[in-house]
Amino acid sequence: MNNLAQIEYDDTPPPFDDIDTATLKMPPHSLEAEQSVLGGLLIRGQLFDDVSEIVSAEDFFQPRHRELFEAMGRVSRSGDGIDVVTVAENTHDIDRLGGIAYLAELVVDTPAVANIRAYAKVVRERSTLRTLIEAAQRIADSGFNPDGRSSAEILAEAQGLIMGIGEVEAETQLYGNPALAAWVESVDERFRGGGCKGLMTGLREVDKRTNGLQPADLVIVAGRPSMGKSTLAFQIAGDAAVNDQAVMVFSMEMPRNQIYDKVGAGLGKIPLERMKTGQLQNEDWAALTGAVSRLKDKPFFVDDRSALRVSQIAATARRMHAKTPLKLIVVDYIQLMEAEGKSPNERISSITKGLKALAKDLNCPVVALSQLNRNCESRTDKRPMMSDLRDSGSIEQDADLICFVYRDERYNENTAEKGIAELIWSKYRNGVIGTDRVCSRLEISRFDDLAYGYEPPEYTGPTDNKSKSTGMDC
Numbered sequence: 516m517n518n519l520a521q522i523e524y525d526d527t528p529p530p531f532d533d534i535d536t537a538t539l540k541m542p543p544h545s546l547e548a549e550q551s552v553l554g555g556l557l558i559r560g561q562l563f564d565d566v567s568e569i570v571s572a573e574d575f576f577q578p579r580h581r582e583l584f585e586a587m588g589r590v591s592r593s594g595d596g597i598d599v600v601t602v603a604e605n606t607h608d609i610d611r612l613g614g615i616a617y618l619a620e621l622v623v624d625t626p627a628v629a630n631i632r633a634y635a636k637v638v639r640e641r642s643t644l645r646t647l648i649e650a651a652q653r654i655a656d657s658g659f660n661p662d663g664r665s666s667a668e669i670l671a672e673a674q675g676l677i678m679g680i681g682e683v684e685a686e687t688q689l690y691g692n693p694a695l696a697a698w699v700e701s702v703d704e705r706f707r708g709g710g711c712k713g714l715m716t717g718l719r720e721v722d723k724r725t726n727g728l729q730p731a732d733l734v735i736v737a738g739r740p741s742m743g744k745s746t747l748a749f750q751i752a753g754d755a756a757v758n759d760q761a762v763m764v765f766s767m768e769m770p771r772n773q774i775y776d777k778v779g780a781g782l783g784k785i786p787l788e789r790m791k792t793g794q795l796q797n798e799d800w801a802a803l804t805g806a807v808s809r810l811k812d813k814p815f816f817v818d819d820r821s822a823l824r825v826s827q828i829a830a831t832a833r834r835m836h837a838k839t840p841l842k843l844i845v846v847d848y849i850q851l852m853e854a855e856g857k858s859p860n861e862r863i864s865s866i867t868k869g870l871k872a873l874a875k876d877l878n879c880p881v882v883a884l885s886q887l888n889r890n891c892e893s894r895t896d897k898r899p900m901m902s903d904l905r906d907s908g909s910i911e912q913d914a915d916l917i918c919f920v921y922r923d924e925r926y927n928e929n930t931a932e933k934g935i936a937e938l939i940w941s942k943y944r945n946g947v948i949g950t951d952r953v954c955s956r957l958e959i960s961r962f963d964d965l966a967y968g969y970e971p972p973e974y975t976g977p978t979d980n981k982s983k984s985t986g987m988d989c
Contacts, residue, residue, distance in 0.1 A: 543644040544576035548637035553583055554625030555634065557618060560597025562631055563587055569635040574642035579612040650676040667827075674830035714843055714880060717754045719964045720951040721938060725916070728843070728880035729945070733871040735849075735910055737885040737899065738920035739892075743936060744884050745769070745847055746777060746960050747920060751882065752845050753778035753815065760842035761814035763835055765828050767851035771819045778815075780960040782806035787960045814839050822853045825869030832873060841879050846870065848884035849910070864909035871913045885910060887919075897926050901941055917942040922955055936962060 552570070556563055567588065575581040586605040590597050599618045603609040609618075654673040661669060713727030728734055728751075738744040745768070752762045766774055780787040783806035785799050795803065818831055832844055846852075849866055856862035867883075874881040887903040899919035904910050911917070919939040923932040936955035940948045954963040 542576065542648060543641045545637050545641055546577065548634045548641075549575050549577060549580045550621055551625050551634040552631060552638055553580060553587075554621035554623075555628045555631035556587055556597055557599055557602065557622050558625060559628050559631075560587070560591070562628075563591040563597060566631060566635050569632060570639050570642070574638050576641065576645070582606060582612055583618075647677075668824065671824065671827035671830045674834060675826050714751075714755055714760060716751045718938075718951070718953055718962060720953070724940065724946065724949070724951060725943075728882070729915075730878045730880060731875045732880045732915040732944075733867070733874050733913060734880055734882045734916045734918065735885050735904075735914040736882060736918050736920065737887055737904055739887050739899070739925070741925060742920040742922055743955060743957050743962065744920045746781070746957055747938075747962055748845050748847060748882050748884055749774060749777045750781050750961055752843060753782055753810065755843050756813045756815035757782065757809045759813065761835075761839045762816065762843045762845065763832055763841050764815075764817045764845045764847070765823060765831075766817060766819045766845075766847045767821050767823060768847050769819070771817045774817055774819070777960045778810065779803060779806045782809055784959045784961065786958055788958070822851065824853045825866055825873070828852075829869065829873045829876075832877060836877050836879075841877055843879060844873070844877070844881045846881065846883040848886065850886050860909065864913075867909045867913040871915075897921075898937070898939060899941075911942065914942060915944045916940065916946075935965075 552566060556566060570584075572581045572584045572588070575584055583602065583606070586602050587597050589605045590601045595601050599615060599622065603615055603618060606612055609615065613620075650673075653676060654669075657664070657669045657672060664672075713725065713729040713732075715722050715727045716725075736744045736748055749764070752764055756762045764774060769777075776787065776790045779785065780790050783799075783802035785795070785802050785806070789795050789799060790803075816835060818828075820827075828844075828846065832841060835841060849863065849870075852866050854862035854865045856865055870881050870883055885904060887899055891897045891899050891903050898921050901911055901917070903919075904917075917940070919937075919941060921937045921939055923930045923935070923937075934955055936953050938951045938953060940946075940950065942948065952965060954965050956963060
């Protein structure tokens, strides 16, 4: 094109020690492709939606091209047609961007409007290369200046930067009709598939309430010690894995073998105490063999490193997701994670925001376990409340679902609710809160549906279902 800016170089080489290689290389870009995209849109503005599926304004190398593409987006969303006049009117200062004359030149010099998608792909490709270079420079800077971070922390950051490149493609940045069409298609899929089914937990009442754990949701499972929150999470994880749903567990509390103890006991319905002590009986060995065969070669991954940061969890999960798309991530538990922040609330906030972002980025549910403070111990009714979440402000805000696990027999030895656990859904962003009652079988590391024909005593606590099905023996 005629008006490409010329770059002048000083032919006198600087002293060798003063050479900055970054200044000798122009970042990858194609001004011709950028100009052809803009010129093509000025000629045929109705193609903006198609082009915006490939590139966004940030993909343009020249600042004025970014501004012109943003102006075209404003014109398109307003319902007006894109042309030289409407685009000029929607810029803050068209003269600073080259004036009407530059827009006219873009129109004249566009090779072929029919190739506009190909031009857009070139722009996107160069943008990805620039992002890769920027990430590499940040990684190198971190290596030269660690600022107290360990090599493992820098490696996790580097992995996150590299794995993140290209994940957020321009195809997700839909405007107007394409976004509406994508939504209509998703509604149609739900209709044909019988609903928006997520990852099933295997507990009938829970699955009826949630329709399965939904992609991109952050699910908090909380409770006082010995209520069974880790049992619930690992049961869901193990059952998902044996059904070929890839699961990644990050356990900062238990070592890997203890997790396999719980999952194996639950799948085989083997007394957990006998698993721990090695006092297995003949029938236990048969059940254990069956559990192992069900879990063998299944996508069940465990990372039992201590005190992980969100960046480390995200880097590991993204790396695993690239090999085997994950359907569930479990984090045990939030308060054992490392995070920056002056106060506990600030640290928890950075963790929950990071976990929610991870769920959204990988489009899979993240189940994160959380401790409760001791406030409920001093109340007559010891069922947990939102205020019992330790450093709870950000947890309550960032979570899509919050489930409290409560067993009355933990506090009341003579309760009529022995063997019953309440799953109290205190927050459900896209559904109905309430309580689901299940059979608590912690001795074999499981929760089950209430047995068919089992009539629990008259119950006055917060509940909205009285289950009686499935024939499961409680």
